[in-house]
Amino acid sequence: MAGISDRPFRMIVRSFVPDLPIVTEMISCHSLVGRHKNCLRNFDNYADEGNVGAQIFGAVPHLMADAAKILQDAGATWIDINMGCPVPKVATRSGAGAFLMRDHKLAGKIIDAVVRAVQIPVSIKTRLGWDESHMDWADLIHIAADSGAQFAALHGRTRAAGYTGDAVHPEISDMPIQIIANGDLATVADVEDMISRGYAGAMIGRAMLGRPWIFGEILGTVKSPINIGDVALRHLDLMVEYYGERNAVPMFRKHLAWYSAGIPNSSEFRTKINQITDVNAIRQEILQFWGCVANL
Numbered sequence: 001m002a003g004i005s006d007r008p009f010r011m012i013v014r015s016f017v018p019d020l021p022i023v024t025e026m027i028s029c030h031s032l033v034g035r036h037k038n039c040l041r042n043f044d045n046y047a048d049e050g051n052v053g054a055q056i057f058g059a060v061p062h063l064m065a066d067a068a069k070i071l072q073d074a075g076a077t078w079i080d081i082n083m084g085c086p087v088p089k090v091a092t093r094s095g096a097g098a099f100l101m102r103d104h105k106l107a108g109k110i111i112d113a114v115v116r117a118v119q120i121p122v123s124i125k126t127r128l129g130w131d132e133s134h135m136d137w138a139d140l141i142h143i144a145a146d147s148g149a150q151f152a153a154l155h156g157r158t159r160a161a162g163y164t165g166d167a168v169h170p171e172i173s174d175m176p177i178q179i180i181a182n183g184d185l186a187t188v189a190d191v192e193d194m195i196s197r198g199y200a201g202a203m204i205g206r207a208m209l210g211r212p213w214i215f216g217e218i219l220g221t222v223k224s225p226i227n228i229g230d231v232a233l234r235h236l237d238l239m240v241e242y243y244g245e246r247n248a249v250p251m252f253r254k255h256l257a258w259y260s261a262g263i264p265n266s267s268e269f270r271t272k273i274n275q276i277t278d279v280n281a282i283r284q285e286i287l288q289f290w291g292c293v294a295n296l
């Protein structure tokens with residue numbers, strides 16, 4: 001997830017479930033192949049990360065292939081191609097992401113080029129279709145399968161729906177490759193429901209915000225109550241290490257808002273941390289808010 005599943009977040013998630021398959025933020029093939037320095041993720045090394053899918057977006061097959069090769073060399077265990085992002089910068093202006101649901105021929109070319117470029121599995125992530133009158137996800141999945149993709153994640157909404165309404169997870173009995181369900185899934189019951197309906201797995205997005213241990217809860221490996229303050233402190237340290245103090249503090253505020261959501265006095269806490277720029281002061285506020293103990 002863009003702005004969320006960066007290396008620090010992946011490490012926090014992994015601290016609860018070490019072998020969880022996790023997907024990176026979407027990575028622009030242009031930025032990656034151009035080795036743009038302003039984007040740290042262009043230089044991530046996945047060798048110590050376990051099972052990580054690197055997600056790329058773009059509309060130029062040979063650049064997508066080059067990007068996939070770079071990510072394979074950096075240690076990604078599979079390549080995921082974004083065919084669902086509705087953000088105008090991606091979908092309408094660059095003809096990538098969800099736009100590929102409107103151009104299946106180009107989608108096929110991109111998948112084919114990426115599959116040929118790497119030895120690791122390739123997947124796609126898509127939505128039900130462009131809008132209510134174009135619910136042609138099944139066609140795109142067949143094209144993906146014919147082009148060599150090994151599986152697909154399907155977000156049960158159209159591009160036009162954005163994030164509104166409830167996700168609908170369609171019948172998938174005739175699909176040529178495995179499908180991972182995505183959209184509004186958050187509990188063991190949700191995951192079991194998807195598996196019982198033939199989905200190969202469940203992909204969880206927003207339910208992990210402020211709850212990176214959710215996968216451990218679902219898999220039954222995390223049972224004891226979580227010390228959220230301690231998780232937040234570890235997460236902050238990883239952000240500082242990765243982005244540097246100056247950048248990490250403003251970027252971490254949204255995570256603190258999610259970590260503290262629903263806890264009494266959290267709005268005062270958020271107001272306070274939104275005014276603080278010093279990382280040690282943020283740490284003190286976290287300690288005070290959650291009343292936890294840590295070595296500063």
Ligand SMILES: Cc1cc2nc3c(=O)[nH]c(=O)nc-3n(C[C@H](O)[C@H](O)[C@H](O)COP(=O)(O)O)c2cc1C
Pocket residue numbers: 001002003004024025026055082084085125155182183184185203204205206207
């Ligand atoms: C902040 C945010 C960033 C996202 N970034 C990406 C992304 O980079 N790539 C992608 O395929 N989907 C992205 N998504 C979509 C999610 O992966 C997922 O398909 C969607 O949120 C529905 O699943 P959920 O209900 O489990 O969140 C993003 C969603 C949000 C809210």
